[in-house]
Amino acid sequence: MDKRKQPAGKMKKYIIAVDLGGTNLKIGLLNLQFKIKKKKILDTQNLGNKKNLILAIINSVKDLISKNRLKKENILGIGVGLPGPIDNQKGIVHFLPNIAGWREVRLGSILNRKLRMKVFLDNDVNLMALAENKLGAAKKYKNVVCLTLGTGVGGGIIINNSLYRGSDNASGEIGHIPLNEVGPACSCGGEACLERYVGNSIIMEEAKRLFKRDISLKELSRLAKENNRKALYLWDKVAWHLAIALAGVANLLNPDCVVIGGGVAGAGRILFDNVRKYIFERAMKIQSRRVKVVKADLGNNAGLIGAAILVKESIS
Amino acid sequence: MDKRKQPAGKMKKYIIAVDLGGTNLKIGLLNLQFKIKKKKILDTQNLGNKKNLILAIINSVKDLISKNRLKKENILGIGVGLPGPIDNQKGIVHFLPNIAGWREVRLGSILNRKLRMKVFLDNDVNLMALAENKLGAAKKYKNVVCLTLGTGVGGGIIINNSLYRGSDNASGEIGHIPLNEVGPACSCGGEACLERYVGNSIIMEEAKRLFKRDISLKELSRLAKENNRKALYLWDKVAWHLAIALAGVANLLNPDCVVIGGGVAGAGRILFDNVRKYIFERAMKIQSRRVKVVKADLGNNAGLIGAAILVKESIS
Numbered sequence: 001m002d003k004r005k006q007p008a009g010k011m012k013k014y015i016i017a018v019d020l021g022g023t024n025l026k027i028g029l030l031n032l033q034f035k036i037k038k039k040k041i042l043d044t045q046n047l048g049n050k051k052n053l054i055l056a057i058i059n060s061v062k063d064l065i066s067k068n069r070l071k072k073e074n075i076l077g078i079g080v081g082l083p084g085p086i087d088n089q090k091g092i093v094h095f096l097p098n099i100a101g102w103r104e105v106r107l108g109s110i111l112n113r114k115l116r117m118k119v120f121l122d123n124d125v126n127l128m129a130l131a132e133n134k135l136g137a138a139k140k141y142k143n144v145v146c147l148t149l150g151t152g153v154g155g156g157i158i159i160n161n162s163l164y165r166g167s168d169n170a171s172g173e174i175g176h177i178p179l180n181e182v183g184p185a186c187s188c189g190g191e192a193c194l195e196r197y198v199g200n201s202i203i204m205e206e207a208k209r210l211f212k213r214d215i216s217l218k219e220l221s222r223l224a225k226e227n228n229r230k231a232l233y234l235w236d237k238v239a240w241h242l243a244i245a246l247a248g249v250a251n252l253l254n255p256d257c258v259v260i261g262g263g264v265a266g267a268g269r270i271l272f273d274n275v276r277k278y279i280f281e282r283a284m285k286i287q288s289r290r291v292k293v294v295k296a297d298l299g300n301n302a303g304l305i306g307a308a309i310l311v312k313e314s315i316s
Numbered sequence: 317m318d319k320r321k322q323p324a325g326k327m328k329k330y331i332i333a334v335d336l337g338g339t340n341l342k343i344g345l346l347n348l349q350f351k352i353k354k355k356k357i358l359d360t361q362n363l364g365n366k367k368n369l370i371l372a373i374i375n376s377v378k379d380l381i382s383k384n385r386l387k388k389e390n391i392l393g394i395g396v397g398l399p400g401p402i403d404n405q406k407g408i409v410h411f412l413p414n415i416a417g418w419r420e421v422r423l424g425s426i427l428n429r430k431l432r433m434k435v436f437l438d439n440d441v442n443l444m445a446l447a448e449n450k451l452g453a454a455k456k457y458k459n460v461v462c463l464t465l466g467t468g469v470g471g472g473i474i475i476n477n478s479l480y481r482g483s484d485n486a487s488g489e490i491g492h493i494p495l496n497e498v499g500p501a502c503s504c505g506g507e508a509c510l511e512r513y514v515g516n517s518i519i520m521e522e523a524k525r526l527f528k529r530d531i532s533l534k535e536l537s538r539l540a541k542e543n544n545r546k547a548l549y550l551w552d553k554v555a556w557h558l559a560i561a562l563a564g565v566a567n568l569l570n571p572d573c574v575v576i577g578g579g580v581a582g583a584g585r586i587l588f589d590n591v592r593k594y595i596f597e598r599a600m601k602i603q604s605r606r607v608k609v610v611k612a613d614l615g616n617n618a619g620l621i622g623a624a625i626l627v628k629e630s631i632s
Contacts, residue, residue: 142483143483159475164475164569166459166569166571167572167606168570168602168603168606170570170600170602170603170606171568173567176564176600177567177568178563178564179496179497180497181495181496181560188567189597189601190563190599241497244494247494248492248493249568251489251490251492252487252488252489252490252568253473253482253487254481254483254484254486254489255483256483282494283506284489284492284504284505285505286401286410286484286486287482287489290483290484290486
């Protein structure tokens with residue numbers, strides 16, 4: 001008897017996770033404990049248009065299965081995270097603000113038809129929230145708000161250890177909480193949204209104004225750690241804006257924990273200590289005493305791990 | 317055989333509901349379909365201090381049972397709504413901002429000891445949210461945010477048809493979402509909270525400034541309906557403030573519905589039409605298309621009905 005053949009009942013199961021971002025397309029093979037066994041990273045921009053991106057996903061999934069000597073029967077399902085509003089029930093990508101050409105794409109049924117496996121889609125920040133709650137910085141907590149700070153400011157909400165999706169899978173838009181009644185116009189159609197104060201490009205514009213030259217977020221963090229006054233002033237302002245929005249979120253949701261991820265979170269203690277201080281000053285007593293503000297734990301892998309959790313939770 | 321005696325298994329069951337407010341203490345007898353069969357209203361201020369208020373609750377409950385020829389065995393339990401932060405699990409009233417002398421009162425165990433019935437406590441706006449979701453304006457909806465506009469601005473959140481309490485039963489403080497980064501100091505310790513813009517006393521101060529005399533909310537509503545320009549301006553401003561906070565709530569929670577109750581909601585269409593208009597202008601597309609903004613349906617009875625629902629849901 002061929003030793004590689006196992007009885008069907010004992011067949012080892014895996015999950016395939018896909019994380020499509022504006023920069024990278026990541027594809028991973030995870031076991032049912034959400035450990036990443038294989039990972040492949042492609043360049044989203046190089047792949048080009050929607051058709052080629054979908055083709056790259058399909059081929060990468062097929063590759064991953066065949067190169068690891070697996071069969072379709074070994075795969076529990078495919079989870080896909082995407083950076084935009086998703087109809088999680090119907091498997092539709094409404095649109096992707098940072099990747100052109102995606103509008104009302106029935107990605108779930110396309111992948112299902114081509115790959116003949118169960119496919120589940122969700123917004124990438126929702127998946128990050130799932131991952132941080134299940135295995136990361138918020139695993140001790142049941143009511144959690146996750147925030148990613150990048151070009152856009154996204155969020156995901158965990159209520160009683162379950163992802164809260166809202167009525168259209170469109171909840172968690174912390175980046176679009178108004179910080180002021182009147183303020184700069186936002187790409188969402190609103191005004192004075194948090195994202196218009198702490199989005200990467202806004203921080204970098206402000207830095208350029210202060211330092212009179214282009215300066216990266218990394219350098220800004222380093223300068224702050226060296227007590228550069230301009231850099232400290234700038235991070236203090238970012239912390240203040242974040243804390244006002246989070247004070248509102250704390251008063252409204254009384255969560256155990258706020259997890260902050262994304263590039264800006266790399267500033268570390270300079271940012272986090274001040275966010276905590278200002279939330280404590282601004283939010284109500286019971287809520288501000290409760291809420292922990294912590295840095296995301298799973299970094300770049302959060303999307304893949306969250307996509308795998310989505311598959312397992314959707315199937316079981 | 318005495319006809320009034322029924323076999324134990326068929327004994328008719330009722331719930332006793334108590335709604336303690338800054339103005340009135342209401343006690344009601346409800347059937348298991350949450351229909352109010354008897355109701356008694358006392359004057360909170362007349363009753364005086366904490367001890368007398370608790371005594372009045374105990375005596376009213378006893379009265380209600382004996383006058384209706386019931387026995388303790390007929391009563392499923394007692395539900396109590398109170399205007400402040402409550403530890404719903406331990407039955408503790410942390411404090412009541414508008415009724416002096418209440419601090420860390422173990423009301424649950426006091427009533428249980430004196431009455432020997434199951435007792436459940438909760439915040440009054442949480443109970444209003446339960447009632448409006450089960451029987452009122454939001455009964456068609458599963459994700460609901462309730463708002464009461466009075467001296468204080470309170471809120472309650474329903475997620476997937478269940479009350480969301482937060483990690484300390486302190487969620488739903490919509491009145492304390494910051495509308496601006498800098499603004500008037502709020503009694504909560506924060507700044508520029510919604511309550512500081514649309515609380516009754518703030519509206520009436522503003523009205524006095526405009527009309528150069530004292531003017532009631534009722535008169536302000538009447539004047540607006542008669543197209544008085546100052547009154548229209550004032551309600552438009554109230555709607556604007558409300559809508560900014562609700563745009564943030566819609567973006568964050570993507571609810572089906574926002575229910576607005578309390579005195580200010582009496583302004584009717586003048587208020588609601590503008591709130592809808594400004595939310596639509598300010599919130600994100602998917603969220604603003606989804607969210608209905610409706611007036612509370614159950615009026616002054618919401619507290620009693622919600623308290624009865626609390627009992628039934630806690631026991632079953």
